[in-house]
Amino acid sequence: MSARVPGALRVEAEPAFRTAHANPYNANLARSLQREGVDVRDLSYLRLLVRRTDIVHLHWPELTFLSGHRAWRMRARLALFFTFLRIARLRGTRLVWTVHNVEPHERRATPALHARYRRLLLGNVDGILALTEEGVDAARTGHPELRDIPAFVTPHGHYRDDYDFGATRAEAREQLGLRRDATVIASVGMIRPYKNIPRLLSVVRALDDPTLQIAIAGRASSPELARELAEAAERDPRVVLATGFQPDDRLARWLRAADLVVLPYTRIQNSGSAILALSADRPVLVPAIGAMRELAALVGDDWVRCYEGELDAATLADAIAWAGRGSGARSERPDRPDLSELDWPRIAGLTLDAYRAVLHGPSVAGRPPGAAHREPVGSR
Known part of the structure; x- marks a missing residue:
């Protein structure tokens, strides 16, 4: 992990490195962002509460908040995260969601709890990332609440450096x-x-x-x-x-x-x-x-x-x-x-451009209605 750079963009990612053993995708993205000078860490509710955070970046939020079988734990996660996020917003924090799936593959929460999760998530997103152009369209079709949210395409990187493919x-x-x-x-x-x-x-x-x-x-x-x-x-x-x-x-x-x-x-x-x-x-x-x-x-x-x-x-x-x-x-x-096109340095550059665009735009609370747009993000 790279050294912390004073004044670097601070990102709390869920997840960043902790799932690398199961899927290297998030860790590859986090490491590539660190090489760009970004301070990326796995999401900590305590840091979100007490220190300046520029971006909270969610991947598969239904797994973060709605995993397990105990409804009280799901409610507690939702309450803690979105309460702390509300406080962090006072310091300028923005919430970004990479929409890997428009809907989760498997749903465990009750309909009422899932509706609450959906309302909290979609009501707080400042920017969405998708892995393809089609993914942006699917996100906005599946979630009309996102039509006014800036959207960016950041592809899924390859795995050539994560596995030994040397065998014939x-x-x-x-x-x-x-x-x-x-x-x-x-x-x-x-x-x-x-x-x-x-x-x-x-x-x-x-x-x-x-x-x-x-x-x-x-x-x-x-x-x-x-x-x-x-x-x-x-x-x-x-x-x-x-x-x-x-x-x-x-x-x-x-x-x-x-x-x-x-x-x-x-x-x-x-x-x-x-x-x-x-x-x-x-x-x-x-x-x-x-x-x-x-x-x-x-x-x-x-x-x-x-x-x-x-x-x-x-x-x-x-x-x-x-x-x-x-x-x-x-x-x-x-x-x-x-x-x-799926090289990680290129994807990190696109992601960093998206972070900066979201930070320089209005927060979700201050965005005027009818401002739907997709930010042009070029390759670096």
Whole structure:
């Protein structure tokens, strides 16, 4: 962590570094901002109360305030944070929200408590960040209260420096016990209902291809989902199932072993899993929803293939051919996708520009109605 710079912009981020073991995204952003001279720390309610803070930056606030199963704790978090924020505003603090998802994937709070959370959050946001242009539009469509809030695009950075992607395809398969000559498709990461993995296994069963192997690697979010996947794997010997926590090195090997990464979401706004696969230099099949078309346009259709509707056998078979098995496409595809637009120094610069614009504009309490706009934020 960099040394504190006197007079530096002070940011309390939730989270900044504390979730690095689960997802390096926030820590990468925080470290890159520190290199720009920003004083970034994980959110402390005490510091918010007693010291000058320029920006409070929230990511996934529903996890911050509405996690767990005890409603009284959720209410206490909301009361403490927004009370302290009100005090911090007297010193000029502004609240910024990166809208990763318009709505949470899983909702645990009661409708009344969720409505209170939503009212407090949307009534206090001074600026929104989204990972794509489509994300800005989705945020404002899903939350009309944000139509007058300045918005900025700060992309999701790559993971090339966070994992060891040095293994060759053959080496990774040998280490994981996969067939060297198989066509391997993979879906990697935390397995939740919206990721639609049972559907993927059903589609694979419809493909009469003995050379195919499918690897599902990640921890299932519930015992019921884990049992469903295990039963599906028993019906098809081509399925390789690793439904447990995957350390970083093993996660990287699953990706490097694959010919194609398939992410058949039923709903999604952004996909860190897709960017992780691209960081491992693997082509990706995703539905044409959320920001997936924008990702394909950014990285190129050699690397991201979008499909309409629900995943079916014909779509998957076409994608396997596109990924390079038997089509000659692999020899035409560059060895690595161009992820320069997703470099962390560039993203830190865009984020810092957004912070400064929010600080120089009116606070949410003083913004006149009807002032909707999107700030132009160029690359640095």
